[in-house]
Amino acid sequence: MTYVVTDACIRCKYMDCVEVCPVDCFYEGENMLVINPSECIDCGVCEPECPAEAIMPDTESGIEQWMELNAKFSAEWPNITAKKEAPADADEMKGVEGKFEKFFSEAPGEGD
Numbered sequence: 773m774t775y776v777v778t779d780a781c782i783r784c785k786y787m788d789c790v791e792v793c794p795v796d797c798f799y800e801g802e803n804m805l806v807i808n809p810s811e812c813i814d815c816g817v818c819e820p821e822c823p824a825e826a827i828m829p830d831t832e833s834g835i836e837q838w839m840e841l842n843a844k845f846s847a848e849w850p851n852i853t854a855k856k857e858a859p860a861d862a863d864e865m866k867g868v869e870g871k872f873e874k875f876f877s878e879a880p881g882e883g884d
């Protein structure tokens with residue numbers, strides 16, 4: 773099992789999860805984070821830390837799209853090991869439906 777970040781992270785990107793990850797397996801895109809599934813040790817400490825409830829175990833049904841997205845972009849985006857400020861409109865974007873189709877960006881973030 774591994775954990776994955778879903779579209780609930782898009783434009784929220786709170787980064788509380790980054791702070792608690794013992795193996796630094798988060799990678800930063802322009803407007804979301806992803807988890808490298810081969811680095812994740814399945815400890816689960818990140819899941820309850822996410823205010824947007826964007827982190828789920830790969831055992832959830834319908835998670836395949838997010839497994840592929842996390843694997844692909846964790847290989848392309850820079851690693852992030854320290855929490856940064858969330859976007860100014862993060863709270864407004866929390867819970868918005870259809871964020872992947874409307875807002876997803878393949879652009880990398882800044883990393884550490």
